[in-house]
Amino acid sequence: MVLHAHRRYLEAHGFPRTPEQLSDHALIGYDQESPAVRSLRASGMCFTRAMFALRTDSNLAQLAAIRAGYGIGICQVPLARRDADLVQLLPKQFAYCLEIWLVMYENLRRNPRMRAVFDHLDGQLSLYIGGKRGKR
Numbered sequence: 001m002v003l004h005a006h007r008r009y010l011e012a013h014g015f016p017r018t019p020e021q022l023s024d025h026a027l028i029g030y031d032q033e034s035p036a037v038r039s040l041r042a043s044g045m046c047f048t049r050a051m052f053a054l055r056t057d058s059n060l061a062q063l064a065a066i067r068a069g070y071g072i073g074i075c076q077v078p079l080a081r082r083d084a085d086l087v088q089l090l091p092k093q094f095a096y097c098l099e100i101w102l103v104m105y106e107n108l109r110r111n112p113r114m115r116a117v118f119d120h121l122d123g124q125l126s127l128y129i130g131g132k133r134g135k136r
Contacts, residue, residue: 026053026071
């Protein structure tokens with residue numbers, strides 16, 4: 001997860017070169033604090049609710065606002081790579097890794113259909129995380 005903005009937004013408002021310059025921009029972020037937000041703070045990324053010009057707990061709404069050129073927000077790198085107009089910002093100063101867990105009940109592991117679905121999801125998630133496109 002890295003900060004991103006649409007090219008139109010950056011052309012109109014400038015490109016922040018330091019974390020301090022983010023205060024001069026419209027930031028898109030959360031409304032309610034979650035465990036993910038608390039882990040961001042614990043890793044030294046001190047975003048607060050008051051900093052955001054647009055607050056929503058919907059990741060899809062945040063992505064739509066970034067794509068619409070509303071401001072700067074957090075987006076998954078593989079997802080942002082699909083849109084050539086989204087630009088990464090401050091990747092060295094701000095990068096947040098999410099854990100991804102793929103689990104199933106032990107008693108389903110021997111079911112051939114469930115195993116096939118699990119193996120497919122495992123392969124596609126690995127491609128997604130690696131920044132490659134999988135089969136559709």
